[in-house]
Amino acid sequence: MTENIDQKHLQLISTFHYVVGGILVFFACMPLIHFSVGIAIMSGALDGANNANQGPPVFFGAIFAVMGALFFIIGQALAWLIIYSGKQIKKREHYTFSFVLACVMCMFMPLGTILGIFTIILLSKESIKQLYKKTF
DSSP: OHHHHHHHHHHHHHHHHHHHHHHHHHHTTTHHHHHHHHHHHHHTTTSOSSOTTOSOOHHHHHHHHHHHHHHHHHHHHHHHHHHHHHHHHHHTOOHHHHHHHHHHHTTSTTHHHHHHHHHHHHHHSHHHHHHHHHTO
């Protein structure tokens, strides 16, 4: 009986990983605004209309562009890792990967923290560990 409940809990946690990963895919696109502003600064599109030397220095544009691209890549990578973890939880594989990623997700308030804590609690149960061992 508890095995059936544990399987339902794993299915639910897996679905929530897909949902949180999808939300993060969307919000990880926000740094593209900084990237675009940085490119605009470097290209001179934000220079004043009367005097070409009134715009911000090109160095600031480079900082904006690099940081925007960096945060975009990190955010997208984390989002796809969360989605992949949901897939692995569904298949009952890569227990350690899912557990470590759940610990990392706790840093991202509020949804990541909630999902991370519930995933840690669920994966810590001995009956869940037995379900993972049955897949080998």
